[in-house]
Amino acid sequence: MKAWILLLLGLALLGCGQDGQLREAKKNTVMVEVTSQVWDYRMPWNPGTVSSGRGAGFILAGKKIITNAHVVSGARNITVQREADPRRYAAKVRHVAHDCDLAMLEVEDEAFFKGTSHLDLGGIPELESVVSVYGFPIGGDRLSVTRGVVSRIDYNAYTHSGRESHLAIQIDAAINPGNSGGPVMQSDQVVGVAFQGFRGDVAQNVGYMIPTPVMRRFLQDVEDGKYDHYVDIAVRWMPLENPVMRRYLDRPNDGRGVVVTDVFSEGSADGYLQKGDVLLSIDGYAIESDGSVRLEGKPVQLEEIVERKFAGEEVRLEIWRKGKDQTVRVPLKPADMFSMYEVLYEPPPRYVLYGGLVFQPLTANLMAVMTGGADLRLKQKYTMFGTDQMYRETPEPVILSGVLPDSSNVYLRGLAGQIVREINGKRIRTLTDVGPALAANGERTVIRFEGDARPAVLKRAEVDGSTPRIMAQYGISEVSRTEVGERRLAKGRGEKGEEK
Amino acid sequence: MALAVAGQAAEQDEPQGSVVRVRAAIQSYDQFRPWQKKAPYGLNGTGVVLPGGKVLVTAALVANRTEVGLEKPGSAEKCGAEVEAIDYEANLAVLQPERPEFLKGFKGLALGPALRAGDMAEVWQLERNGELLRNQAEILTVGVGRYPNDEAGFLQYGVRVSLPKRDDSYTLPLIRQGQLVGMVMMYDRDSQEGTAIPGPMIERFLEDAADGKYDGFPTLGVSWTPLRDPNLREEVKAPKGGGILVTRVNPRGTAGRAGLKEGDVILSVDGMKLDEDGNYRDSLYGPTAIGNLVRVRPTVRSKARFLISREGKEMELAGTYDRRARDEVAIPTLSFDAQPCYLLAGGLVFQQLTGAYLQEWGDKWTERAPQRLVELFSFQQEKRADPEKKVVFLSQVLPAAINLGYQQYSGLVLEKLNGKEIHSLTELAAVLDEAKEGNLVFEFMDDPGILVLDAQEVRAQQEAIGQAYGISEPRKL
Numbered sequence: 007m008k009a010w011i012l013l014l015l016g017l018a019l020l021g022c023g024q025d026g027q028l029r030e031a032k033k034n035t036v037m038v039e040v041t042s043q044v045w046d047y048r049m050p051w052n053p054g055t056v057s058s059g060r061g062a063g064f065i066l067a068g069k070k071i072i073t074n075a076h077v078v079s080g081a082r083n084i085t086v087q088r089e090a091d092p093r094r095y096a097a098k099v100r101h102v103a104h105d106c107d108l109a110m111l112e113v114e115d116e117a118f119f120k121g122t123s124h125l126d127l128g129g130i131p132e133l134e135s136v137v138s139v140y141g142f143p144i145g146g147d148r149l150s151v152t153r154g155v156v157s158r159i160d161y162n163a164y165t166h167s168g169r170e171s172h173l174a175i176q177i178d179a180a181i182n183p184g185n186s187g188g189p190v191m192q193s194d195q196v197v198g199v200a201f202q203g204f205r206g207d208v209a210q211n212v213g214y215m216i217p218t219p220v221m222r223r224f225l226q227d228v229e230d231g232k233y234d235h236y237v238d239i240a241v242r243w244m245p246l247e248n249p250v251m252r253r254y255l256d257r258p259n260d261g262r263g264v265v266v267t268d269v270f271s272e273g274s275a276d277g278y279l280q281k282g283d284v285l286l287s288i289d290g291y292a293i294e295s296d297g298s299v300r301l302e303g304k305p306v307q308l309e310e311i312v313e314r315k316f317a318g319e320e321v322r323l324e325i326w327r328k329g330k331d332q333t334v335r336v337p338l339k340p341a342d343m344f345s346m347y348e349v350l351y352e353p354p355p356r357y358v359l360y361g362g363l364v365f366q367p368l369t370a371n372l373m374a375v376m377t378g379g380a381d382l383r384l385k386q387k388y389t390m391f392g393t394d395q396m397y398r399e400t401p402e403p404v405i406l407s408g409v410l411p412d413s414s415n416v417y418l419r420g421l422a423g424q425i426v427r428e429i430n431g432k433r434i435r436t437l438t439d440v441g442p443a444l445a446a447n448g449e450r451t452v453i454r455f456e457g458d459a460r461p462a463v464l465k466r467a468e469v470d471g472s473t474p475r476i477m478a479q480y481g482i483s484e485v486s487r488t489e490v491g492e493r494r495l496a497k498g499r500g501e502k503g504e505e506k
Numbered sequence: 507m508a509l510a511v512a513g514q515a516a517e518q519d520e521p522q523g524s525v526v527r528v529r530a531a532i533q534s535y536d537q538f539r540p541w542q543k544k545a546p547y548g549l550n551g552t553g554v555v556l557p558g559g560k561v562l563v564t565a566a567l568v569a570n571r572t573e574v575g576l577e578k579p580g581s582a583e584k585c586g587a588e589v590e591a592i593d594y595e596a597n598l599a600v601l602q603p604e605r606p607e608f609l610k611g612f613k614g615l616a617l618g619p620a621l622r623a624g625d626m627a628e629v630w631q632l633e634r635n636g637e638l639l640r641n642q643a644e645i646l647t648v649g650v651g652r653y654p655n656d657e658a659g660f661l662q663y664g665v666r667v668s669l670p671k672r673d674d675s676y677t678l679p680l681i682r683q684g685q686l687v688g689m690v691m692m693y694d695r696d697s698q699e700g701t702a703i704p705g706p707m708i709e710r711f712l713e714d715a716a717d718g719k720y721d722g723f724p725t726l727g728v729s730w731t732p733l734r735d736p737n738l739r740e741e742v743k744a745p746k747g748g749g750i751l752v753t754r755v756n757p758r759g760t761a762g763r764a765g766l767k768e769g770d771v772i773l774s775v776d777g778m779k780l781d782e783d784g785n786y787r788d789s790l791y792g793p794t795a796i797g798n799l800v801r802v803r804p805t806v807r808s809k810a811r812f813l814i815s816r817e818g819k820e821m822e823l824a825g826t827y828d829r830r831a832r833d834e835v836a837i838p839t840l841s842f843d844a845q846p847c848y849l850l851a852g853g854l855v856f857q858q859l860t861g862a863y864l865q866e867w868g869d870k871w872t873e874r875a876p877q878r879l880v881e882l883f884s885f886q887q888e889k890r891a892d893p894e895k896k897v898v899f900l901s902q903v904l905p906a907a908i909n910l911g912y913q914q915y916s917g918l919v920l921e922k923l924n925g926k927e928i929h930s931l932t933e934l935a936a937v938l939d940e941a942k943e944g945n946l947v948f949e950f951m952d953d954p955g956i957l958v959l960d961a962q963e964v965r966a967q968q969e970a971i972g973q974a975y976g977i978s979e980p981r982k983l
Contacts, residue, residue, distance in 0.1 A: 242953050242954070244911075244953075244954040245911050246911065247910050247911030248909070248910050248911035248912060248957075248958070249910075250908075250945065250958050250959055250960045250963070251911065251957070251958045253945075253958075253960075254945050254947065254956075254958040265954075267953050267954040267955045267956075268953050268955070281955065295911075382872055382880075382884055383885070385872070385873075386877065386880065386881050386884075386885075389877050390877060390878075390881065393877075393952065393953075417734055417735030417737075417738070418735070450737065450740070450741060452741060457885070457888075458729045458753040458754040459731075459753070460731040460738065460751060460753055461738070461741065463735065463737040463738045463740070463741040464737060465737055
């Protein structure tokens with residue numbers, strides 16, 4: 007008798023689950039309309055081009071509206087709208103995490119939340135289980151629902167940031183522009199945020215969602231009022247599958263451990279781990295010889311343990327160093343020295359203008375507009391910057407990104423794209439070095455570049471005369487913008503080569 | 507398309523007895539699998555019979571050949587040929603028929619004078635029946651430009667000519683008044699423009715080859731930049747008018763050994779004044795780039811004189827022309843005809859870096875090839891200036907039980923084996939052979955830094971791995 011009732015109850019719940027999911031999703035999914043402005047790194051003084059787009063979002067407890075970072079990047083105006091309410095409400099970005107493509111919006115007008123409840127976060131759905139995707143993709147203006155199954159759970163590149171990889175779940179429901187930021191639901195819980203897919207000519211029925219561990223990390227991170235970056239242990243390691251390699255490192259052939267092959271200067275492990283250390287466990291999880299650990303019964307890369315932590319927290323590593331077991335506690339921090347590879351959205355481009363010469367720090371954004379035009383030396387600087395830890399010498403390489411044609415610089419135009427080595431004898435390590443170096447006394451300013459390019463020589467008096475003319479001609483109101491703001495940059499070594 | 511004048515009878519010359527068909531069977535080595543060759547193919551060109559019975563073609567026609575054959579126009583009579591001298595930079599080669607009597611009765615074509623822009627000439631093609639097609643050609647430009655396998659540039663003719671599609675057109679002679687005045691080396695069917703190797707280049711090449719020992723064209727071994735910018739002139743204290751700024755000097759090269767330094771202003775070479783763009787006034791061609799002055803006019807071992815300005819002071823420097831800046835390098839740019847060297851150890855394939863290996867990655871090799879290799883090759887003078895220090899690298903791992911866990915690695919530059927620095931495959935082979943037992947510790951420039959194999963296992967497995975992958979020779983040094 008008892009069992010029978012339970013069964014009925016179960017059926018009822020199931021039925022209610024489907025209806026309930028749709029009802030709850032309808033109530034709490036919002037359309038996000040955004041007008042954004044994208045900086046133009048070809049003309050860094052310009053405010054950029056305006057475009058508009060549409061995405062989705064959903065309401066979590068505490069009136070938090072979650073969407074993708076890429077939906078609201080560079081937003082100048084955001085409105086949100088619910089299925090049940092024709093009005094559009096102004097919204098603001100409260101937190102944005104470009105590294106994991108998540109953002110939290112807030113709406114001041116309480117009326118917006120009338121008739122909403124909130125959605126709850128679930129766990130990681132099982133492979134082949136069915137999920138529903140809610141959003142406002144191209145093809146219409148009303149809420150759209152598509153269903154699919156969970157195809158794969160794995161690390162994947164998060165394309166928005168250009169350099170990050172985190173856990174992502176692949177589903178076979180199509181994810182199209184406008185789906186971004188919308189909830190992916192299973193029964194009545196959110197199990198993901200739809201965020202990226204492939205172009206139709208590359209692959210079909212492949213969509214990706216941000217799983218709840220990544221969302222929970224984001225929510226926890228912003229509890230203190232600001233978002234910190236993901237942390238990175240900043241080492242390279244190599245699997246220890248080869249028995250001879252194991253023998254060389256004096257390790258038994260027990261299938262455990264990986265060997266550290268590089269420790270990045272300025273990274274979390276700098277000063278804690280060394281090349282040749284064998285990592286045996288991380289926070290108590292045994293590390294297999296391929297670098298995986300068993301987390302909740304599933305094999306994941308050892309970095310996943312680090313991924314779930316926050317800046318300032320530690321990981322405890324059991325290591326084998328020089329024939330001895332040791333325990334090392336590594337305090338974690340973001341890998342600021344690689345921030346050059348991050349695509350920047352909000353901060354205005356930094357630059358220095360001098361007699362029509364435009365200097366900019368090397369960034370992913372600058373490379374994106376220079377490719378094709380960029381010569382091999384610049385391309386190599388960009389690709390090898392991290393690997394070769396060039397940030398120790400030049401934390402922020404400065405590029406002569408362009409020469410604004412003027413009668414005073416006709417012979418200098420061919421130099422665009424060169425990497426600045428020194429100005430007036432002063433080594434240039436970051437953009438902030440440029441201004442003081444240019445201010446040096448002397449009749450001529452001499453700019454030298456890396457490699458065998460000719461130097462650029464300008465007469466100070468001519469530059470003083472040409473600058474106002476060039477600024478007027480090209481509509482430039484500020485001669486430079488160098489403040490770093492909240493950008494995290496590599497530190498590099500001091501003038502004499504010692505650590506700062 | 508303008509119609510070519512076919513089979514037109516010439517008043518003053520007899521084209522028969524001056525050209526032959528040249529058929530080359532080409533098979534180049536596979537740089538990615540250096541123990542094997544790629545699929546063979548054939549190239550057909552029209553060679554010029556020289557007085558004396560040798561045949562002139564472009565080097566590109568016979569590069570990586572397995573066989574070269576000559577065929578008389580209008581008959582099926584054939585004869586094999588040997589390459590007697592070849593210069594890939596200048597893109598010229600002389601062939602010697604295996605049977606000297608084969609070209610008996612061929613009068614051959616003598617070299618004619620240099621041409622100037624505006625001159626008219628003919629490009630000769632062969633019809634199937636052996637008749638000549640004589641296409642009117644106009645010399646559009648005469649200047650220093652890039653050759654297919656040379657980065658610095660030689661004199662070339664820009665030619666406008668409408669060439670119909672014919673067999674045997676990979677190399678074609680440029681003729682004027684019955685004399686050879688050039689060899690067409692490139693042709694673009696859309697614009698109907700091509701480039702030709704000028705007669706004076708051919709003359710220099712033949713003179714050099716005549717003694718049976720080919721020296722090649724000298725190089726200066728400097729990078730330079732024009733000195734038009736008055737601010738730059740002031741900065742480097744250049745005297746009034748003329749001169750170019752030296753931005754890099756190869757200490758081994760002609761200029762480097764003569765004492766030229768970075769920052770010097772070259773005012774004249776061998777008494778010829780240079781203008782701000784690096785042109786000298788050629789008696790025949792007018793303003794012509796320095797490349798012709800220092801590469802084609804002098805020969806290897808002839809004297810070089812430089813008038814330079816250093817820090818505002820003029821001085822004379824003397825030296826001897828040679829090719830050391832080009833030939834004495836850690837990573838050679840060109841490698842034709844020769845099998846790339848390699849060494850197999852426990853499935854690890856080691857190769858010595860060449861420009862040919864990088865080019866195997868295709869047009870976008872600078873992006874697609876391993877970046878460390880691209881860097882060492884492209885910035886060789888900064889990164890690998892010592893010509894004795896060849897770049898040995900792990901090009902791939904042929905999976906086998908012995909190299910489990912290493913199979914994902916490729917493109918890694920080898921620095922040491924068992925603590926000994928490795929500067930060539932020969933050195934690597936010697937250190938390998940010395941290690942009878944124990945670990946073989948390979949140290950690489952980049953991540954993962956170290957790979958370790960067991961010396962005895964490597965020796966024991968060598969044959970089995972070779973057999974599994976069908977590689978009969980474990981090394982070619």
